[in-house]
Amino acid sequence: MEGTKIKIAVLSGKGGTGKTLVAVNLAAIAKNSVYIDCDVEEPNGHLFFKPEQLKRHDISVKIPVVDEKLCTGCRSCVAFCKFNALAYINHKLMVFDEICHSCGGCSLFCPEKALSEREKVIGVVQNGKSEDVRVISGIMNVGETSGVPIIKEILKYANEYQDITVIDCPPGSACTVMESIKDADYCILVAEPTLFGVHNLNMVHDLVTLFNKPYGVVLNKCVQSENPAETYCTEKNINVLGKILFDNELGTINSNGLIAIRQSDKYFDVFNQLLHKVSEEVQHETVVNP
Amino acid sequence: MKQLLILSGKGGTGKTTMATAFIKLSSATAYADCDVDAPNLHLLMHQSAKAIESDYFGMPKAEINSQICVQCDLCRENCRFDAINFDDGYHVDPFVCEGCGVCEELCPVGAVSLKPEKAGDLMLYKEDVVFSRAQLKMGSGTSGMLVTEVKKSMKSAAEDAEFAIIDGSPGIGCPVIASLSGVDMVLIVAEPSISGIRDMERIIETARKFQARIAVCTNKFDTNIEIAESIEAFCKKNNLPFVGRVPFDLEAVEAINKGNSIIDSDSTSGFATRVVYKRTMELLSK
Ligand code: SF4
Ligand code: SF4
Ligand code: SF4
Ligand code: SF4
Numbered sequence: 125m126e127g128t129k130i131k132i133a134v135l136s137g138k139g140g141t142g143k144t145l146v147a148v149n150l151a152a153i154a155k156n157s158v159y160i161d162c163d164v165e166e167p168n169g170h171l172f173f174k175p176e177q178l179k180r181h182d183i184s185v186k187i188p189v190v191d192e193k194l195c196t197g198c199r200s201c202v203a204f205c206k207f208n209a210l211a212y213i214n215h216k217l218m219v220f221d222e223i224c225h226s227c228g229g230c231s232l233f234c235p236e237k238a239l240s241e242r243e244k245v246i247g248v249v250q251n252g253k254s255e256d257v258r259v260i261s262g263i264m265n266v267g268e269t270s271g272v273p274i275i276k277e278i279l280k281y282a283n284e285y286q287d288i289t290v291i292d293c294p295p296g297s298a299c300t301v302m303e304s305i306k307d308a309d310y311c312i313l314v315a316e317p318t319l320f321g322v323h324n325l326n327m328v329h330d331l332v333t334l335f336n337k338p339y340g341v342v343l344n345k346c347v348q349s350e351n352p353a354e355t356y357c358t359e360k361n362i363n364v365l366g367k368i369l370f371d372n373e374l375g376t377i378n379s380n381g382l383i384a385i386r387q388s389d390k391y392f393d394v395f396n397q398l399l400h401k402v403s404e405e406v407q408h409e410t411v412v413n414p
Numbered sequence: 415m416k417q418l419l420i421l422s423g424k425g426g427t428g429k430t431t432m433a434t435a436f437i438k439l440s441s442a443t444a445y446a447d448c449d450v451d452a453p454n455l456h457l458l459m460h461q462s463a464k465a466i467e468s469d470y471f472g473m474p475k476a477e478i479n480s481q482i483c484v485q486c487d488l489c490r491e492n493c494r495f496d497a498i499n500f501d502d503g504y505h506v507d508p509f510v511c512e513g514c515g516v517c518e519e520l521c522p523v524g525a526v527s528l529k530p531e532k533a534g535d536l537m538l539y540k541e542d543v544v545f546s547r548a549q550l551k552m553g554s555g556t557s558g559m560l561v562t563e564v565k566k567s568m569k570s571a572a573e574d575a576e577f578a579i580i581d582g583s584p585g586i587g588c589p590v591i592a593s594l595s596g597v598d599m600v601l602i603v604a605e606p607s608i609s610g611i612r613d614m615e616r617i618i619e620t621a622r623k624f625q626a627r628i629a630v631c632t633n634k635f636d637t638n639i640e641i642a643e644s645i646e647a648f649c650k651k652n653n654l655p656f657v658g659r660v661p662f663d664l665e666a667v668e669a670i671n672k673g674n675s676i677i678d679s680d681s682t683s684g685f686a687t688r689v690v691y692k693r694t695m696e697l698l699s700k
Pocket of ligand 4: 478482483484485486487488489490504520521522523524525526
């Protein structure tokens with residue numbers, strides 16, 4: 125894949141399916157890759173990579189502050205705020221930081237110019253290296269409600285570095301996931317062989333279809349018995365990129381926060397194959413839908 | 415109504431499995447699934463009747479009438495969410511628009527209007543028991559508000575219920591914060607891994623901000639006994655009641671695939687879950 129920049133998003137309807145396992149190992153095997161952890165509420169990728177030479181910077185949003193000397197109590201800001209983040213109580217304007225969406229409207233429209241904005245830190249971006257992988261994580265502060273500004277910020281790194289970028293998406297199919305897959309060239313959906321697994325796969329499947337993204341499925345934690353997720357893929361004619369068997373060895377490596385391809389030749393091969401498969405798919409896509 | 419909320423910080427730890435077991439063991443007459451993004455509880459709690467469905471409207475979205483628009487660019491310049499694009503004219507990306515209303519207020523010719531948009535479905539099952547859940551429409555934001563609606567509709571449909579169980583949402587963001595408000599106790603299901611510990615710490619910190627009482631249990635504790643023990647040590651050090659360990663159990667996986675609860679069979683995990691249940695309920699009744 126020399127010279128071509130590709131962005132691969134790894135997602136699953138829910139946490140716990142092995143999304144981070146797949147994303148971390150793919151980035152680790154790709155060489156000169158970037159791993160971006162967009163699961164800013166529970167970022168775990170860095171626990172595996174243990175990146176060094178860390179650089180951190182704060183991410184902040186703008187919150188209004190009132191100059192009480194100028195405020196006349198006209199309440200037009202309160203009336204404007206669609207999120208009810210402002211209230212005028214006891215001759216004082218109160219700002220509820222946690223529910224403010226930082227739209228800037230109140231300051232813009234205050235007739236007395238009594239409102240200005242201050243920066244409020246909502247999390248950090250951590251940038252480091254683990255062997256030859258660039259590891260970027262966004263970490264949202266506890267008590268904050270939305271990680272979207274952090275996700276926007278860390279996705280900027282996808283264009284800055286090497287050939288392959290692996291984006292570890294947040295769970296679910298809400299706005300944060302959409303933000304994470306918007307610019308992806310290819311999506312990998314990770315699914316568990318359970319009833320829940322199928323239900324969740326169905327949701328992310330709808331999402332990638334809606335966004336018109338090329339995609340394939342990795343079946344994780346496969347056991348001997350029937351695999352509802354595999355049946356789903358067969359029925360819907362979905363490309364299965366690979367199967368990872370349920371395995372105590374992998375479980376232990378993973379729960380101890382180690383990277384499977386750096387620990388075991390077996391998993392080196394498994395993820396190497398997966399990477400090749402995905403690269404082929406992406407090349408195929410660029411030929412068919414340039 | 416006493417409310418017990420089950421949380422895990424992250425999905426996949428067995429939160430919903432635990433919630434199902436608790437609902438069955440307590441014969442709860444009211445329960446709710448607050449994971450409005452990827453709800454699973456209804457897959458295990460079989461409902462005989464159909465749900466009463468209602469539309470959920472989240473924040474409205476802006477719309478630009480190109481017939482009126484004079485292309486002054488004010489709306490695009492001032493939209494903090496980069497939701498307005500210009501190509502052959504001005505357009506709002508509905509997935510990005512937060513409905514803040516800045517563009518509507520600014521537009522000199524009144525070309526922008528905020529239109530209500532359906533953001534999800536609320537579903538309420540109301541027979542002998544009340545079960546409230548919802549499904550957020552793909553890519554909609556403001557799931558916290560929908561979580562609040564789910565809880566509200568459970569409460570008003572089951573006014574007489576003394577006890578309710580709520581299956582929480584993953585993460586630590588707005589839906590979790592919304593599910594935390596007003597509950598009496600939180601049971602945190604932790605998984606013994608390096609990432610599991612980190613997730614647990616973050617969810618405990620979040621729950622503490624809301625002054626909720628907290629109990630912790632581990633699921634699949636035997637997949638990494640060393641880390642499972644450090645979770646227990648963490649609880650001890652931080653004065654958090656630890657209410658039990660549930661082992662990993664392939665039988666449980668099969669039970670769930672058949673749509674059953676782990677307490678329906680005589681499995682080791684089923685037994686351990688009963689212990690967790692008993693201790694949690696003792697704490698809750700204190
Ligand atoms: S709009 Fe300005 S003057 Fe009016 S209440 Fe708000 S801050 Fe005060
Ligand atoms: S910035 Fe927007 S959301 Fe925040 S208080 Fe002002 S009007 Fe409300
Ligand atoms: S309503 Fe707010 S977010 Fe939506 S387009 Fe207008 S300014 Fe942007
Ligand atoms: S502010 Fe109104 S007139 Fe100006 S570009 Fe936007 S929609 Fe058009």
